[in-house]
Amino acid sequence: MKELTVNADIVNIQPMTSFLEEYLKENGCPDSDILRIDIAVDEILSNICQYAYPNGEKGYMTMKLELIDEGGGVRMFFLDGGIPYDPLKKRDPDVSLSIENRPIGGLGIYIVKKTMDNVFYEYAEGRNCLTVEKSWKS
Amino acid sequence: MDIQKNLDGTKLTIKLIGRLDTQTAPNLEKEFADGLKNVTELIFDLSSLEYISSAGLRVLLMAQNEMDEKGSMKIRGAGELVMEVFDITGFSDVLDIE
Numbered sequence: 001m002k003e004l005t006v007n008a009d010i011v012n013i014q015p016m017t018s019f020l021e022e023y024l025k026e027n028g029c030p031d032s033d034i035l036r037i038d039i040a041v042d043e044i045l046s047n048i049c050q051y052a053y054p055n056g057e058k059g060y061m062t063m064k065l066e067l068i069d070e071g072g073g074v075r076m077f078f079l080d081g082g083i084p085y086d087p088l089k090k091r092d093p094d095v096s097l098s099i100e101n102r103p104i105g106g107l108g109i110y111i112v113k114k115t116m117d118n119v120f121y122e123y124a125e126g127r128n129c130l131t132v133e134k135s136w137k138s
Numbered sequence: 139m140d141i142q143k144n145l146d147g148t149k150l151t152i153k154l155i156g157r158l159d160t161q162t163a164p165n166l167e168k169e170f171a172d173g174l175k176n177v178t179e180l181i182f183d184l185s186s187l188e189y190i191s192s193a194g195l196r197v198l199l200m201a202q203n204e205m206d207e208k209g210s211m212k213i214r215g216a217g218e219l220v221m222e223v224f225d226i227t228g229f230s231d232v233l234d235i236e
Contacts, residue, residue, distance in 0.1 A: 010160055035189050035219055038157075042191040046160035095228030107227050108192040114226045 003064040008053055008080060013045045016063055023065050024074065033136045036115050037074070043108035044078050044130060052082025052128065073117075073135030079127050086121045087130065088113075141169060148176055148209075153183040158194030166197050170204065178209035185215030190223050202233065212236055 004019045006012040017038055024034045045061060053059035064077040087109040095110075113119055118133040139156035150173075158166065174180065180201060184190075190198075198213075205211035213235045216224065224230040 013160055032219065036222075039159075039189050039191045039219075039223065042159040042193070046191075046193060049160075093227075095226070097228075098232060107195060111192060111223060111226055115222070 001064055001066045003062060005060050005062040008049050008059045008061040010046065010049045013042060016045060017041060020063065027067060027071060029136050033134065037134055040112045040116050040132060043112050047087060047108060048080045051085065052080045054083065068133060069135045069137060072137030073133060076132045078130045081127055084123045085128060088119060088121045139165065141166060149179040150177045151181045151183055153186065155186040157188050159191045160193040163193040163197045170201060174204055180205050180211040182213050183215050184213060184220055187220055190220050195227060195229060
């Protein structure tokens with residue numbers, strides 16, 4: 001298992017992404033899926049940076065990576081010590097409504113659900129943990 | 139992400155190169171702050187855009203709302219992954235995509 005912890009700040013999404021990309025490349029993930037995973041990670045980490053630690057409180061975010069499916073996929077854990085929040089409880093946006101008539105919020109986690117294989121949430125030991133799985137071998 | 143602008147009369151073409159995400163979307167938003175004043179035709183060239191996340195969608199929507207009032211906006215050259223995100227989120231029904 002590989003892991004990286006940084007301050008929960010938007011400027012730190014980029015180093016997290018680089019760390020992840022290196023791991024995925026080493027393990028043979030095709031470029032198209034690397035970019036697809038990058039989008040999901042941008043959505044997840046930006047949510048942590050913007051909402052996990054309210055009132056200007058400083059906090060951390062951790063990403064852990066392990067291979068699944070005999071090396072043909074990845075399981076990613078995203079942890080933070082902020083307020084308990086289950087993003088999967090948010091109702092999916094009604095994407096059939098015209099853009100003017102619906103809120104823009106909630107699209108990020110919806111993109112994650114639609115482009116990744118599995119997404120789980122749990123709150124344990126004072127931490128939010130979102131687990132995301134994506135395989136590139138069918 | 140690099141932003142290349144080409145103004146031809148009242149027609150503005152904006153080419154986005156790289157990734158339109160949480161970190162880069164504010165740079166594009168800044169371009170609209172006073173840059174769209176006399177523009178009646180706005181074209182986004184996305185042929186060199188690697189991907190877009192919801193932060194980028196938000197900025198495209200802002201531009202669309204502004205152009206609805208005074209002209210037109212078109213999306214050109216969107217690649218497979220960018221189109222995938224447009225399709226998932228329903229943006230492909232709202233944006234004028236060539």
